[in-house]
Amino acid sequence: MPPLSQLVFVYGSLKRGYALHGLLQGQLCLGQAVTEPLYRMFDLGSYPGLVEWPEGLAIRGEVYQVDSECLRRLDEAEGVAERHYARRRILLQAEFESNEVHAWFWLNAVRGLRDCGSEWP
Known part of the structure; x- marks a missing residue:
C-alpha cells in the first residue's frame, strides 16, 4: 500500500532555493x-513564522503533495513536538481553494518582530 499523501503549503525556508x-x-x-488574506508572516531570523491575523495579507508560497514520511520529517524540522509550530489547515485562493491544505503556524509571540509582508524574504 503506498504511503498516504497530503497537500502542504510552504512559505519560507522550505520553498525552492531556500535552506x-x-x-x-x-x-x-x-x-x-496564494492564501486568503487571513495571515501575516513575521521575521524570526533566518526563517519566517506564519500567524492568523484579523487584518491579514495574501501570503505567497508553494504547494506540495507529500507522503507520510516526508510529513513526519517536516513536523520534526518545524519543531511541532516542541510546540514552536503547529500544522493546521490553511485557506488558499484559486485552484487550491477547494483542497484541504496544511501549513505550519508559529505558536509563540510576534510582538516586536518585523512583518515580512506577503512573501519571504
Whole structure:
C-alpha cells in the first residue's frame, strides 16, 4: 500500500532555493499558491513564522503533495513536538481553494518582530 499523501503549503525556508527545501526531495510540487488574506508572516531570523491575523495579507508560497514520511520529517524540522509550530489547515485562493491544505503556524509571540509582508524574504 503506498504511503498516504497530503497537500502542504510552504512559505519560507522550505520553498525552492531556500535552506530546508531538501526535506521536500522526491515530493511533487503542484505549483505556486496564494492564501486568503487571513495571515501575516513575521521575521524570526533566518526563517519566517506564519500567524492568523484579523487584518491579514495574501501570503505567497508553494504547494506540495507529500507522503507520510516526508510529513513526519517536516513536523520534526518545524519543531511541532516542541510546540514552536503547529500544522493546521490553511485557506488558499484559486485552484487550491477547494483542497484541504496544511501549513505550519508559529505558536509563540510576534510582538516586536518585523512583518515580512506577503512573501519571504
